[in-house]
Amino acid sequence: MIASDLDGTLLRNDGTLSPRTLRALRAAEGAGAEIVIVTARPPRFVDRLAEATGLAGTAVCSNGALVYDIATRTVVSSRVLSLSTARRVATALAAAVPGIGFALETGNQVLYEPAYRLRLSEDIGAERPVPSLADLWLTEAPVTKLLAWSERIDADALLAAARPGVGSEVQLTHSGGRGLLEISARGVTKAGTLSALCAGRGIDASEVIAFGDMPNDLSVLDWAGTGYAMANAHPAVLAAVPVHTVSNEEDGVALVVERLFGDADRAAAPSSDSAPGRAVSPR
Structure with missing residues (x-):
């Protein structure tokens, strides 16, 4: 293979x-x-x-x-990420990194709240805004990843900042996106x-x-x-x-x-x- x-x-x-x-x-x-x-x-x-x-x-x-x-x-x-876990992790990260924004990846769409201002040309047509952070947690779609984005902090620093507070609850990583942290269910x-x-x-x-x-x-x-x-x-x-x-x-x-x-x-x-x-x- x-x-x-x-x-x-x-x-x-x-x-x-x-x-x-x-x-x-x-x-x-x-x-x-x-x-x-x-x-x-x-x-x-x-x-x-x-x-x-x-x-x-x-x-x-x-x-x-x-x-x-x-x-x-x-x-x-x-292996999806539960909304309750995503919400707890987002709350912890928002306290640790002021100004951070969040989005949910469903495989078909990216649902994003106002503070998440990262736009990717390849996602045109798949991005769906919601009015507030609280509205993210109302989706009925299965969530494959919680995305956390910072305009001020690069992905390596964001990963380091996230690990102490939520690293045992979810899987944290990044794939080089500017200021973008990718969060999956634990063990994924x-x-x-x-x-x-x-x-x-x-x-x-x-x-x-x-x-x-x-x-x-x-x-x-x-x-x-x-x-x-x-x-x-x-x-x-x-x-x-x-x-x-x-x-x-x-x-x-x-x-x-x-x-x-x-x-x-x-x-x-x-x-x-x-x-x-x-x-x-x-x-």
Whole structure:
């Protein structure tokens, strides 16, 4: 199995999948590997990517809260965040970080209150304002993530500020969004969901190659048999993950996949320079 993050990893900085990377993934599939997208993104983003590239298969979305069948556009399983927990966490964070704003990600929509002023071009059409913070907790939609945003504090500092007060109650992480903290139900991680998915398929962690670039990818990169940090990764990821590939702009995922699955012979017996535990040279 090849398990890859999207933004900053599989995708270029403009959000596209390069022809080279798409060819490499197709070659790996042809050699018998399963491709699984493992992303903080919601299913609606994966749908748009699938429409543009023809990718199918399975995606682990919303940092592990959802398992999504891309071909049928069906949520296979979910681990949602209760509204009562989201409200308690928001109350604690608002006291710790003045001016912080909140939104709820449902997989289909982003519901946001007035203090949450972060707007993403890719969410146009999915964003829904509510009149006040109290109105957020009236939704009947299942919540995959509570989003907390600060205009003044970057994501690393926001994560550090949140951990002492609420870190035992929920799963805290970030994926590089400016001043954006992502909050899931306790125990929900990319690795936990991917591990369960692999167990159902009879795939051992040693048979998984993973790629990522941000703190929310660390659980997967640590769990997989071989985890590759992108050259453009967050400093904490580069420090924690010993095996690196080149940047997303240089098709770092494709470079590794080509060496493993470039032809039938190499797919059957990967060469020593691409074996687990070895760093990939930029050239």
